[in-house]
Amino acid sequence: DRFRHDYLEVRGLRVEFDGFVAVDGVDLTVTQGDLRFLIGPNGAGKTTIVDAITGLARASGSVRFGGVELLGKASHRVARAGVGRTFQTASVFDELSVLQNLDIAAGSRRKARTLLRRRSAVPEVVEQALETVGLTALRDAPAGVLAHGQKQWLEIGMLLVQDSRLLLLDEPVAGMSHAEREQTGLLLQRIGAQRTVVVVEHDMEFLRSFASSVTVLHQGRVLSEGTVAQVQADPRVVEVYLGS
Numbered sequence: 001d002r003f004r005h006d007y008l009e010v011r012g013l014r015v016e017f018d019g020f021v022a023v024d025g026v027d028l029t030v031t032q033g034d035l036r037f038l039i040g041p042n043g044a045g046k047t048t049i050v051d052a053i054t055g056l057a058r059a060s061g062s063v064r065f066g067g068v069e070l071l072g073k074a075s076h077r078v079a080r081a082g083v084g085r086t087f088q089t090a091s092v093f094d095e096l097s098v099l100q101n102l103d104i105a106a107g108s109r110r111k112a113r114t115l116l117r118r119r120s121a122v123p124e125v126v127e128q129a130l131e132t133v134g135l136t137a138l139r140d141a142p143a144g145v146l147a148h149g150q151k152q153w154l155e156i157g158m159l160l161v162q163d164s165r166l167l168l169l170d171e172p173v174a175g176m177s178h179a180e181r182e183q184t185g186l187l188l189q190r191i192g193a194q195r196t197v198v199v200v201e202h203d204m205e206f207l208r209s210f211a212s213s214v215t216v217l218h219q220g221r222v223l224s225e226g227t228v229a230q231v232q233a234d235p236r237v238v239e240v241y242l243g244s
């Protein structure tokens with residue numbers, strides 16, 4: 001099983017912006033098969049942690065995935081090490097079809113150009129990703145016509161075909177309908193069973209239904225960690241987060 005050793009080990013992560021310490025010595029271990037949620041009030045440092053892991057914020061400490069040190073690598077090299085992320089606003093090519101977006105993500109640009117002219121064989125990984133994210137019926141639709149939720153699913157599909165083994169998803173259900181949230185939760189569980197998934201989220205209802213573990217951040221530090229029930233029962237969490 002090539003995913004067996006895929007765990008994320010963050011040690012003493014620290015990010016400073018002009019003297020302001022946004023991430024202050026964070027330790028985080030996420031194993032393959034885990035569906036970890038990062039929660040915490042606005043400004044707790046969640047997105048900055050994801051930025052640091054993906055080479056978009058200067059950080060000190062250590063971030064290892066599958067034993068490989070990621071800190072200091074440029075973001076394209078982090079991606080090549082099997083780490084993929086989404087942003088709160090999906091970035092897909094609106095003029096291209098769902099299939100073409102996936103095909104480009106799969107790295108076969110030449111094939112994508114061929115697809116623009118005539119339909120040719122679709123790589124197996126692309127077929128699988130279409131099915132996993134539930135967009136098979138919309139494969140030929142321009143990505144621009146997709147609903148907000150469907151765009152997020154396409155972005156997740158693009159990470160799957162890129163062969164990301166660590167997925168960092170920034171508020172994937174923000175702005176989604178209840179039905180879309182449920183579908184996304186099930187999708188994340190399916191992916192999380194095989195890959196390492198970290199989700200930045202603050203919707204407690206969503207968390208209760210789908211998280212297998214939770215890390216609560218506050219002022220750049222880990223405040224609490226455990227199952228949803230454990231962190232919900234933690235008085236410090238109640239005080240700074242759930243109580244507010």
Ligand code: ADP
Binds near residue numbers: 017022044046048
């Ligand atoms: P969260 O995702 O938990 O809401 P962020 O990681 O976005 O929090 O931000 C953590 C803190 O770092 C906030 O106080 C924010 O204002 C600050 N911050 C984030 N990015 C920058 C930046 N590029 N320059 C200066 N301060 C930043």
